[in-house]
Amino acid sequence: MAYLRVLNPQESFDPMSPRVPQGYLLSGVHCRIKQDPQKPDLTLIMSEVAAAAAGVYTQNLVCGAPVVWNRRHTPSDRIRAVVINSGVANACTGERGLADARAMARLAAAACGAEEDQALVMSTGVIGEFLPMDKIEQGITSAAVKLGSNEPSLVSAARGMMTTDTVPKLAGRTLALSGGEVQITGMAKGAAMIGPNMATMLAVILTDAALKPQTAQTALKDAVDDSFNCISVEGHTSTSDSVVLLANGQSGSGPLAGDELTAFGEALREVCVELARAIPADGEGATHLVSIEVAGCASRQSALQIARTVADSALVKTAIAGADPNWGRIVSAAGYAGVPFDPAKVGLRVNGFLLYQAGAPVTFDARAVSDSIRDHRDTQIELEFAEGDASGRFWTTDLTAEYVRLNADYHT
Amino acid sequence: MAYLRVLNPQESFDPMSPRVPQGYLLSGVHCRIKQDPQKPDLTLIMSEVAAAAAGVYTQNLVCGAPVVWNRRHTPSDRIRAVVINSGVANACTGERGLADARAMARLAAAACGAEEDQALVMSTGVIGEFLPMDKIEQGITSAAVKLGSNEPSLVSAARGMMTTDTVPKLAGRTLALSGGEVQITGMAKGAAMIGPNMATMLAVILTDAALKPQTAQTALKDAVDDSFNCISVEGHTSTSDSVVLLANGQSGSGPLAGDELTAFGEALREVCVELARAIPADGEGATHLVSIEVAGCASRQSALQIARTVADSALVKTAIAGADPNWGRIVSAAGYAGVPFDPAKVGLRVNGFLLYQAGAPVTFDARAVSDSIRDHRDTQIELEFAEGDASGRFWTTDLTAEYVRLNADYHT
Numbered sequence: 001m002a003y004l005r006v007l008n009p010q011e012s013f014d015p016m017s018p019r020v021p022q023g024y025l026l027s028g029v030h031c032r033i034k035q036d037p038q039k040p041d042l043t044l045i046m047s048e049v050a051a052a053a054a055g056v057y058t059q060n061l062v063c064g065a066p067v068v069w070n071r072r073h074t075p076s077d078r079i080r081a082v083v084i085n086s087g088v089a090n091a092c093t094g095e096r097g098l099a100d101a102r103a104m105a106r107l108a109a110a111a112c113g114a115e116e117d118q119a120l121v122m123s124t125g126v127i128g129e130f131l132p133m134d135k136i137e138q139g140i141t142s143a144a145v146k147l148g149s150n151e152p153s154l155v156s157a158a159r160g161m162m163t164t165d166t167v168p169k170l171a172g173r174t175l176a177l178s179g180g181e182v183q184i185t186g187m188a189k190g191a192a193m194i195g196p197n198m199a200t201m202l203a204v205i206l207t208d209a210a211l212k213p214q215t216a217q218t219a220l221k222d223a224v225d226d227s228f229n230c231i232s233v234e235g236h237t238s239t240s241d242s243v244v245l246l247a248n249g250q251s252g253s254g255p256l257a258g259d260e261l262t263a264f265g266e267a268l269r270e271v272c273v274e275l276a277r278a279i280p281a282d283g284e285g286a287t288h289l290v291s292i293e294v295a296g297c298a299s300r301q302s303a304l305q306i307a308r309t310v311a312d313s314a315l316v317k318t319a320i321a322g323a324d325p326n327w328g329r330i331v332s333a334a335g336y337a338g339v340p341f342d343p344a345k346v347g348l349r350v351n352g353f354l355l356y357q358a359g360a361p362v363t364f365d366a367r368a369v370s371d372s373i374r375d376h377r378d379t380q381i382e383l384e385f386a387e388g389d390a391s392g393r394f395w396t397t398d399l400t401a402e403y404v405r406l407n408a409d410y411h412t
Numbered sequence: 413m414a415y416l417r418v419l420n421p422q423e424s425f426d427p428m429s430p431r432v433p434q435g436y437l438l439s440g441v442h443c444r445i446k447q448d449p450q451k452p453d454l455t456l457i458m459s460e461v462a463a464a465a466a467g468v469y470t471q472n473l474v475c476g477a478p479v480v481w482n483r484r485h486t487p488s489d490r491i492r493a494v495v496i497n498s499g500v501a502n503a504c505t506g507e508r509g510l511a512d513a514r515a516m517a518r519l520a521a522a523a524c525g526a527e528e529d530q531a532l533v534m535s536t537g538v539i540g541e542f543l544p545m546d547k548i549e550q551g552i553t554s555a556a557v558k559l560g561s562n563e564p565s566l567v568s569a570a571r572g573m574m575t576t577d578t579v580p581k582l583a584g585r586t587l588a589l590s591g592g593e594v595q596i597t598g599m600a601k602g603a604a605m606i607g608p609n610m611a612t613m614l615a616v617i618l619t620d621a622a623l624k625p626q627t628a629q630t631a632l633k634d635a636v637d638d639s640f641n642c643i644s645v646e647g648h649t650s651t652s653d654s655v656v657l658l659a660n661g662q663s664g665s666g667p668l669a670g671d672e673l674t675a676f677g678e679a680l681r682e683v684c685v686e687l688a689r690a691i692p693a694d695g696e697g698a699t700h701l702v703s704i705e706v707a708g709c710a711s712r713q714s715a716l717q718i719a720r721t722v723a724d725s726a727l728v729k730t731a732i733a734g735a736d737p738n739w740g741r742i743v744s745a746a747g748y749a750g751v752p753f754d755p756a757k758v759g760l761r762v763n764g765f766l767l768y769q770a771g772a773p774v775t776f777d778a779r780a781v782s783d784s785i786r787d788h789r790d791t792q793i794e795l796e797f798a799e800g801d802a803s804g805r806f807w808t809t810d811l812t813a814e815y816v817r818l819n820a821d822y823h824t
Contacts, residue, residue, distance in 0.1 A: 061748070062743055062755045
């Protein structure tokens with residue numbers, strides 16, 4: 001945590017605490033979109049003052065109406081609300097989909113005393129249906145009554161965006177800056193298995209730091225590139241993937257710049273990495289969280305391309321599920337990544353065991369490696385090339401029969 | 413079958429017959445690489461005269477020694493033998509791998525009265541072991557004794573290259589040309605599931621037509637682009653994928669040119685398509701053969717890129733396994749293929765049922781579509797765009813829990 005060295009580490013605080021940053025009120029309520037009354041399905045987030053806001057969205061050409069709405073309204077210097085429903089997605093960009101997204105924004109903004117263009121919108125869940133707007137309207141009304149600034153309201157808000165997730169995903173960092181403490185707290189949804197939600201990944205990150213909109217956008221983009229853009233469960237880019245950042249300046253620290261901005265960016269990156277890792281780590285269908293670390297490439301982009309290709313290989317993912325130290329599947333996946341390299345200089349380690357060196361397999365204790373994979377939920381694949389100094393990392397899951405069963409059968 | 417119209421259809425023959433072309437002798441024998449004595453594991457193919465030969469090989473940067481050997485010796489005008497072993501692959505390009513490939517070529521060539529550079533080599537099976545050269549040498553000796561020009565020898569040869577395949581894969585076409593009949597017969601191996609052989613695809617196509625080496629190479633490349641390059645089971649390019657064509661001119665037809673060459677190319681393409689389709693159609697783990705047909709694109713390359721992206725989507729493949737007419741998964745896979753298109757003009761049919769039109773889902777009988785998928789092994793996905801007139805097609809399988817079980821557990 002570099003920022004603790006850069007700044008003043010003498011203060012005593014829990015840097016991992018997901019506290020609610022100053023000037024935000026949150027709630028998560030059940031409004032009958034989901035069948036189970038124990039499961040919140042509507043989240044409302046209010047900033048007491050106009051906040052700078054940034055967003056990073058799916059690259060899919062086919063995207064949902066909320067993404068269209070949010071793209072239109074970020075970066076911004078006047079966002080007051082974020083509203084999220086789970087259970088049903090708003091996957092259509094047709095007139096009705098856009099009208100529904102706008103209506104959600106208007107209702108959420110009104111509940112917070114703001115205008116419709118001051119609210120961001122997210123919807124996640126099954127696709128192929130229109131949003132139940134009557135339930136959502138009631139949900140926003142009851143969520144507005146319950147808005148709070150405490151930890152329970154934060155957990156409720158995180159649960160209100162869950163679909164197939166088994167746990168709410170929260171992460172936080174506190175920075176001690178010259179003008180006082182700044183809090184960054186994020187929540188995310190998305191599970192390892194492909195669910196009815198098309199594995200949509202959503203995240204909202206709140207901070208009481210003061211940022212200019214364009215600075216917030218740049219910091220968020222950099223953090224997402226190192227985190228949410230480095231996870232791949234099935235290589236399928238959802239039509240709704242979204243990450244938004246709100247910065248309301250209520251910490252009183254004044255606009256960040258220089259070293260303080262660098263420290264903020266690093267802390268934001270850590271929050272995003274923690275949330276991103278939690279996505280493949282979740283999900284009943286997965287038995288391993290696999291990190292693919294690629295080093296010795298000519299560029300970071302090349303390293304990430306190789307890491308992603310290995311992460312997306314069904315052969316590699318089934319081998320990990322079977323605790324099979326199959327160097328052939330891993331090296332050959334690297335070979336078709338579309339990145340030139342010298343095959344005679346490739347090295348590979350799995351969970352620290354050397355399997356392949358200078359382009360050829362080495363003698364290794366296959367039983368020991370297999371046991372290591374079987375006995376640990378985290379699996380580390382390290383590929384080494386001799387093309388340069390750049391590196392990159394992707395996270396994925398293994399591919400199990402249970403995962404396929406869950407995804408083939410969810411509709412029936 | 414365009415060539416029947418171009419040429420003289422009055423002759424009576426079975427155009428689908430996988431007869432042995434003139435001037436070839438084949439055999440497949442068991443030499444104890446595979447445990448089951450009922451399963452041939454060594455195939456020898458001999459041309460009585462020097463044949464023109466062409467080859468198309470894996471694009472993987474990491475490739476096996478036989479691919480290195482064959483690349484070095486094709487195109488050629490003097491190939492006399494092809495030798496193939498199954499059970500153990502020669503996946504290494506180290507010195508020993510190359511020496512073993514060369515030794516196989518030398519032994520096969522000697523058995524046919526030729527030099528080592530007149531033999532092509534293929535190996536397929538588990539990786540991570542060296543070839544059992546003593547068994548292979550004995551196998552080549554006994555295969556040479558059994559060489560024949562009849563249908564049983566053809567089937568034995570096709571069986572000798574099988575790994576996880578459940579059936580030998582053969583296809584043939586007969587052309588009536590001005591100089592007499594020409595036969596094209598191909599054999600292939602490769603199964604839908606990811607097997608111990610890394611889903612390696614091998615094919616050997618024999619013809620008694622006369623072709624110049626470069627003409628053979630061009631015709632083969634064109635045929636492979638429309639067939640073997642349009643199948644994708646798990647998107648993993650094997651290190652050993654190879655297709656070779658031998659043309660020995662023993663039909664006496666004289667070198668092909670003009671319309672006759674065009675007709676030959678079309679028949680060769682048909683043989684390749686038939687063999688290529690047989691690969692995803694085979695395999696215990698798959699319950700559907702899925703064709704993805706993409707039309708209305710700006711270029712054939714764009715259409716193929718979209719078709720391949722849909723074919724490689726685990727979400728789409730599990731949906732088909734579950735008989736789920738999930739238009740969202742299909743359309744969103746197209747959306748991240750990296751090909752620009754207007755999302756508001758996309759249409760989709762599954763098994764002929766219209767699910768999506770002008771960028772939005774239509775009302776359809778989900779039960780009827782689901783029943784149609786469940787009741788047919790062949791599933792047809794048709795995506796229509798409004799960007800141009802180009803089209804492309806890919807074949808794949810569904811993704812079942814059984815498929816994963818087979819691939820995660822094969823080593824244990």
